[in-house]
Amino acid sequence: MESNLSGLSVFKKQTSTLLLSLALAACAEGPTSSKQLATQGLLSGELSPNGYLAVIGSVHHGGSFWNTKKKERLYDWNHKSGEYSSIRASAVSGDGKRAVTCQEKDLVLWDATNGKSLQFWQAADRIEAISLNQDGRRALLGLRDGTVNYFDLDRGMAIHSFKHNAPIRATDLSEDGAVGISAGDDNIAKIWNLKTGKEQYALSLNNQIKTAAISDSGKLAFTTSQREDALVWDTKTGKSKFKFKNRYINYTSADFSDDEKYLTLGTFQGVISKFNIKKGTEVKTWQAEPRQAYGGASSKAIIDVIDQKSNVIALTSDGMLEVFK
Template sequence: MGCSVPDTTPIKQWRHVEEGAYAADISSDGTIAVVSGINNGINVWRIGENEPLYRWGHQGEGNNLVVSVHISADKQYVVTADREAFALWNMQTGDPEGFWRIDESNIRDVAVANNGRGVLVARSSGTIMFFEPVTQRRLEFLGHQEKVNSIDISPNGKFALSGGNDYIAYLWSTETGQIIHTFTHPSRVTKVALDDQGRFAFTADSQSKSQIWNVQSGEPVSSLKFISRQRIFTDVEFSKDGKYLLTGSPSRKVYLWDIGTGDQLQSIQVASRETISPPTAVVYGVGFLPNGNIVTESSSGLAEVWAREN
């Protein structure tokens, strides 16, 4: 490739978007990808197939501006959002179940629980809305003092994890809005993630603290060990057996970590998007396939499968 860092080689590769992607998510079992393309709307793919399962449009015939995508842990629902509105989609039928506009401030991140029973919407004002589409119940979480950067929701929809510019991540109840655990950082919290099995939480800031926590006790399990001054994470996935953590980054890199020790076990470099200069790619989605291998989806518009070394 002509660069000093050798590219890692995927086992397989599929093109999901021609001109690059704005956002994507991979299901927790690594079998489904939902990709928001720059020029072709939102496409739902079964990893390994050559035609999309569904093609979705957020705003009708206008330009696609969807920048947040989240697949529920049970793969039954997907929530997509641009800066002003979010939509809930049924994965069984491929049909939308609702479209809601947010007037107060820009949408920063979204997440959806199993069966679509609850949707979490983070806003630039610092408030987070928990919304139940069926009952129309809304709860506003006002714990953050500044802009919220990242959110996640438990599969049953009862717990939310959020992190913001106030240097804090909160685990809180979507039923009462009550804070369960407070995780503090030395700088703004840029990424949070919950383990679907209810064992761990992950919080990372803009500098050097990337922490795995015991979600029941709130105590630290391990800190990710890296030499560089900072690591920014774009997606996080816990393995089902509770041994590994997978992270994506804005600079083509995917890392596999040991949850118990925080040690880095493997480094992967996804294909770059050649149409921009310098060629690079943001890793939007990471996942573990049922056979243990790793699957990624990036702004290059490619889904790639990698052999796991450990």
């Protein structure tokens, strides 16, 4: 009987959270403009820090690079001529001049100013997550075997190599590239000092970590795992700065504001929320609109989100670029 009551309690919590999520979505504002970037959805995608550029990996038509301000495709990027690549990890540099696309173990570095490939490298295992520094010369790679490499993309060599005990699901870099975060299926988020090659802090959670982000200064981190509070925490001490109590909401993307006062989060359900970190309050909520009401194109999980102060820009899993006021 205790087991049944416990299950009923969990069901009630999940149901109430779902109803709350639906209520928030019902009163949230939709996009002011949108553009279809892929016909069958996205495997991966990342916006530049200013939100004006995007690299994506589509389900059936390979990789491409976009000017989001003009809503214009600039280049089609695939790893082999005449074939569409399945780009499951991608990233753009802070200055928008370089980008990377990853298919299994293979990584291609692209010149985003002219669309030409610069380098081709192969990792030891499948690349699950990747982040670029400001000028796109270095990358933080997370691999399926739990390896994290701080990699020199021009010379094709690892500057530092770190380790988790399970596949990596998320990586991110501070603006100056001096601090990095990696998180994975071993339920641990690790902060790395990339100047010294030393572990700065490790935060253990009870479940797999799917989403992680670091602020521009490298002082704050965000992590979220299923059925646990999502956290904003100090990267040197692990001290919690802000805790999100909605344990059944699946956060899929995160972006700290430039001044680190706000955090914008995207969810699997397509809800985007902006929070004041210091006050612990929600500032505004938006709701992404799917291309279709049902079927594959009804998916609207937020793959990446950028707060531009005046606008919020998001990439959704159904292949849409959406802009919110």
